Amino acid sequence: MVVLRHGLMESMSLIQEEIFNQSNQKENIMSIYTKEEAKAILEKALSYSKADGCELNISGDIIGNIRYARNTVSTAGINSNIQLAVQSNFGKKVGTATINEFDDASLAKVVARSEELAKLSPESPEFMVPLGPQEYDASKMYSEATAKITPEFRAAVAASSIEPAKAKQVTAAGYLEDSAGFEAMANKRGLFAYEKSTSLDFTVTMRSDDGLGSGWVTRDFNDVRKFNPEEASNIAIDKAVSSREAKAIEPGKYTVILEPAASIGLIRNMTRSFNARSADEGRSFMSKDGGGNKLGEKIVDERVNIYSDPLNDEVPASTWSGSGLPLKRTQWMENGVVKNLTYSRFWAEKNGVAPVPFAGNIIMEGGSESRENLIRSTKRGILVTRMWYIRNVDPQTLLYTGLTRDGTYYIEDGKIKHPIKNFRFNESPIIMLNNLETLGEQTRINGNLIPYMKIRDFTFSSLSDAI
């Protein structure tokens, strides 16, 4: 298989992508194997195994992208790839080898190489014997329409940003990436898993030509038919225009309305830290006074309910984890109480509990209030449409710092009064979710469902001149 990739940072156009597609059609098709094709390769490879255990992961995808800036396309590309990873073990000595050729001789070679590496490796004390056969739900992540996205479509998306931007004296810089792929795994104990998926991620930054305003929008879908690039780009253009000539207000504690694109960073960072091991070891915000973890404790407002569900129609996710565990609906927080923490297979066995893998999506239950209603019911507050450069300051309290960006507005007496200059914040999602005022409607954001939220006493610590 030839793996080709192209992409230039400047002066590239869409036409080249067509050429690329034409010249690599065969390779592209080869990158997505059917369940039967994948199974045949994996079974063939397993037949060469001489180790105690052998587990295989194969995945392939075709990723297309287009990037534009300064109201013109700057990069376009297609990347097609496929890879097989073989993990062999002799006792707790483990070796992994990878390859991207699948003829019999190559398969025999990669299996032998993984065995050679395993024999040379030091013991991995936390190695777990591969799982036996499992039952998986059928994944909902694949959309034929997304898999068939063409260069013309990507060009049209870019044009749908650039043309309306130019008309309003705004400059567009955006990026669209779509992918179609498959993943499969199998092991000597009879486990087999397979799924196909597609995704589309779009972001665009619109800056007013006078440099005084900036707006941004993000959209992501598994099924491209839900994507309306004009609608998305126009939101960013409106923000660029409406955020011009922002006024400075004093930093401090404010009631904020957080759009899902603003809160996702903090919510995602919090849920990623729902880890039993670090909590049990005493080095997490989930560590309990006197030892152990906070499972069963109420740590945020009782209206907070967060779960994962790979079968959710709006935000479908993988139905199996990297170690082959089935992924099912998992409740992380219920009425503000910690219901589950992730347990690796090693940590679960050590503690005599069932493993809890981390899931591919986060769903935070919302309320019925629209964004407009949340604004209408706010006497004095700030509308935050995006947060950026979020970094952990203190893992003990889950304190994060970051900045607002691309459209921040002052609300008074139920109305947006004027744009304001950006703030740096220092806030913990735990404190934020204890200061919950109102939950609004949910929106899909980065593969998750997050509601609009009104929060009191959100801590802004300084002003930024950035636009």
Added chain:
Amino acid sequence: MKRRDFMHLAGAGAGMMATSIPILGNTICEQQLLNPGMDVAAKKVLADVALNTAKSLGATYADARIGRYLNQYVFTREEKVQNTVSTESFGVGIRVISKGTWGFASTHDVTPDGIKKATELAIAVANASAKIQTEEVILSPVKGHGEVSWKTPIIKNALEVPVSEKVDLLLSANAGAMENGASYVSSALFMVNEQKYFASTEGSYIDQDIHRIWPTLRITAIDKSTNTFKNRQGLGAPVGMGYEYVIPDKSEEIKGGADVVLYRNRYNMIEDAIAGAKQAKEMLTAPSIEAGKYDLVLEPNHLGLTIHESVGHPLELDRVLGYEANYAGTSFATLDKWKTGNFNYGNELVNLVADKTQKHTLGAVGYDDEGVKCKQWDLVRNGVLVNYQAIRDQVHMIDQTESHGCCYSQSWNDVQFQRMPNVSLEPGSDPYSIDEMIKDVEKGVYFVGRGSYSIDQQRYNFQFGGTLAYEIKNGKITGLINDAAYQSNTQEFWNSCAKICDVNDYRTFGSFFDGKGQPSQVSAVSHGCSTTRFNGVNVINTGRNI
């Protein structure tokens, strides 16, 4: 990024990094790292296939990069090895200008036929793009270098050192930490070797062998009675060196304030782990800082990150021009400010230089990824903004004729583009030590090592924490303090620079996986400086109760 592109390292000793790191290429046996790879003469023949094919198809310029990229990573925690992995990636990337337009294609089929096909594709891409391009590529002139080579000046190739020896080092460091009060410790070694062959129609055939190494440590101390924990990162830096970097040498140690041991071109990982455990324990009971204005004394392994974020990134020309607006952002250091010739980035003490030649740094190479011989140039001189970072097709936009030589690609199958060179603060010219600097401070904080960091998209407002923070009162360090972070504005900050220690204190900080572009590429870069004092900076208290 897809699942298979990353090695997941939950809880691994990757220091301040994210818990995933990119895997480039296929995993291989440790012994295969020592395979010499393709002979230079054979590479020249193959590169000429690309150049001749491109010329015969009408290209006005072509370059070929035949690259073999080797990586080895070793991860441990406490007394356990978590993972060791060696990878290799080999292929060729071909870039052409045809009809005034760039085209690029790459292949791992490094044969005359594979290269010919990839070159034809690159030409086809350029010709197709030419139909709609409105501005022809203008390349600054560059001299053909003929057949030349460059190698990172290493003493001991880290890839030749057995994994078992590396594991022993990491486990010894871990043991040192555990025996001195650490509750947990993670450590890792990252090693990179780029074997790059570059050829261009300008008449250059450049063979380079580039080495980098990064030892990391994360030490955790826990007080169960108070349910408190503190982390202390290692004080080593990623460097452009061989395995000799982790072989201790007392003459490369510097005694910092509060007797903290700091490292120049040799790192004593075991000693640092022992000290780190003691300091992490001390942090458990240290007082919380009172927020307010303080004079900051910033140690090089800390200040390097502030330089990276507040000087390195805003002076990348593509950011200034808006090409990165949707990802990393733009820059406050706009062309109109630069054109005035008197934009004061900092006060007259501040001299910031870009550099691709400094020994032991991550950015040091002989030639960049478009065949330009590397050099040093001024970015800020006596406080005034004087230049940006630009490559061959950019320098004409700032009315210059010579590329700065800072073009880089993370691998053969990614196109090269402008990346940050080393950006460093020149040391003070008068003799001045850390001890003298601390003595001169009435109310201050001494920050050591990298900590939390965040900066806005135009690089005005930033906030940094440190690995260690010590309070200074009336010229003396009183002890460690918790919850300290400083906030400032780039121009204000560099104008508050009060004094810089002399060259005896000069060291480099490094960033091993700096990201830029969409799709994103990583690069490695160092930042040198001596301990520097900044007056009257706002320090906040980051302590919270949850």
